[in-house]
Amino acid sequence: MKKKLLSILLCTAMVATLAVGCGGSDKDSKSEDSTAASGEDKGSGDKLKVGIAMKTQDGPYFVTLAKSVQEKCAEIGLVDKASDVVVLNADMDVAKQSENFETFISQNYDLIFCDCIDPDNVIADEKAAYDAGIPVINIDSGVNDGSYCVTTVYSDNEQNGRLCGQSFAESMGDEEIYGIMLSGEKGNVAGNQRRQGLICGILEKRLGITEDEAWKLTKEADEQLLNKGSYTNEDAKFTIAGQGWGNWTVNDILNDANDLVVKTKDKLNTMFGENDQMLFGGMQAADDAGLTGIHYVAAADGAKEAYDYINGTTPCKSGEYYCTGENSPVQVAITATDIAKKILVDGSDPDSYEEVTMTEAVCITKDNVDERYDYGF
Numbered sequence: 410m411k412k413k414l415l416s417i418l419l420c421t422a423m424v425a426t427l428a429v430g431c432g433g434s435d436k437d438s439k440s441e442d443s444t445a446a447s448g449e450d451k452g453s454g455d456k457l458k459v460g461i462a463m464k465t466q467d468g469p470y471f472v473t474l475a476k477s478v479q480e481k482c483a484e485i486g487l488v489d490k491a492s493d494v495v496v497l498n499a500d501m502d503v504a505k506q507s508e509n510f511e512t513f514i515s516q517n518y519d520l521i522f523c524d525c526i527d528p529d530n531v532i533a534d535e536k537a538a539y540d541a542g543i544p545v546i547n548i549d550s551g552v553n554d555g556s557y558c559v560t561t562v563y564s565d566n567e568q569n570g571r572l573c574g575q576s577f578a579e580s581m582g583d584e585e586i587y588g589i590m591l592s593g594e595k596g597n598v599a600g601n602q603r604r605q606g607l608i609c610g611i612l613e614k615r616l617g618i619t620e621d622e623a624w625k626l627t628k629e630a631d632e633q634l635l636n637k638g639s640y641t642n643e644d645a646k647f648t649i650a651g652q653g654w655g656n657w658t659v660n661d662i663l664n665d666a667n668d669l670v671v672k673t674k675d676k677l678n679t680m681f682g683e684n685d686q687m688l689f690g691g692m693q694a695a696d697d698a699g700l701t702g703i704h705y706v707a708a709a710d711g712a713k714e715a716y717d718y719i720n721g722t723t724p725c726k727s728g729e730y731y732c733t734g735e736n737s738p739v740q741v742a743i744t745a746t747d748i749a750k751k752i753l754v755d756g757s758d759p760d761s762y763e764e765v766t767m768t769e770a771v772c773i774t775k776d777n778v779d780e781r782y783d784y785g786f
Contacts, residue, residue, distance in 0.1 A: 457520070458517065459495070459521075460512075460520075460522070461494060462497055464506065465499070470786050471524070472786075473739065474548060474742060474786075478522055479494040485750050487754070497513070503526050507531075513543070520544050521543055521545045522745060525550050525551075526550075528552045529552075531552050536556075546558065546562065561766065562744045564768050565767040567603075571606040571609050571620075572734065574613075574614070576610075577704065578647075585646045586646065586679050588680060588706075589670075589677065589680055590634065590681045591653050592604060592653065600683045603709050604631065605631050608640075612626050616645050639651060650677070653666055658690070661690075662691065667694045671698070678703060678704060680706070681708070684707060684708070684709055685709075685710040685712045685715040688730070692727060695728070696726060701726075705728065707733035710734070711733055711736050711737050719732065719773060719775055732774045733772075735769075735770070735773055737786070739783070739785075739786070748762065
């Protein structure tokens with residue numbers, strides 16, 4: 410076996426991006442699948458056969474991810490044109506994803522990118538590809554046994570959150586941070602990492618302590634927030650006065666956001682979110698309540714809708730959309746296709762890569778939003 414097994418905890422974090430990373434649904438943007446069933450060689454001459462086994466094309470994140478992998482494969486010369494990279498969409502059906510793997514394997518593809526639906530079910534699919542000598546690179550979501558894949562590429566949830574927390578704390582100077590936290594799902598590992606990253610960055614910056622010291626305090630803070638519903642650090646002048654749960658969507662967070670706004674509106678100046686979509690819901694609640702001076706701080710996503718708030722293209726009447734962490738399908742595609750090129754063209758050993766390859770953590774503010782805009786979705 411080429412490497413040790415991935416821990417279930419880590420893989421759960423990666424799989425969580427199905428809900429976390431994609432933001433909202435965009436059925437109008439659903440693209441038609443390319444067809445591999447005919448057995449045609451999609452490349453020309455000695456060009457390579459590359460496929461993408463996608464979990465879904467329902468939502469802008471996933472549409473952008475597949476399209477970006479296609480485009481980057483063409484840019485670096487793995488195929489002649491983007492459409493030569495075949496996308497097979499499983500529509501969230503694990504049986505269909507297994508069939509898609511069988512198609513790629515039977516047609517002797519040179520490499521498969523996979524955004525899996527289920528971290529256990531896909532293991533057999535990846536083993537079949539591995540036994541056939543076909544490298545598999547996971548994108549966005551990982552598996553519970555990494556023995557049969559090259560690596561898994563996804564964003565750094567903790568450090569994205571930490572950088573956003575640090576930047577926001579610095580921007581607030583000595584002003585008290587009195588906020589609420591809009592969270593996705595209880596127990597969701599990616600959500601935990603993002604939320605804790607925000608808390609860590611704020612404590613680290615405000616207390617002038619090391620990152621390790623801040624992470625230790627963060628674990629205690631998060632336990633208090635989850636168990637008691639609020640958290641305060643007087644030395645840091647930092648309070649999270651309440652926590653709502655919204656399943657990563659605008660609509661599902663509205664009830665909790667409205668309740669929290671009513672309870673905290675006399676002192677509320679900040680809304681934290683584990684993704685952009687829930688902050689959009691929080692913004693709606695603040696707008697409906699007639700609040701102003703609210704700072705919106707997302708640990709992740711990088712939806713272009715958020716970028717438009719950050720750069721002022723879209724006004725935010727209740728305050729400012731200060732930042733978001735870059736969870737970019739474009740950057741995932743760039744990183745994953747670069748690894749593919751090293752294997753297929755440069756002769757790199759597929760077994761030599763780490764189990765997880767993270768994209769660079771980036772906090773997007775008005776200072777860098779324009780230069781990072783095209784990495785959004």
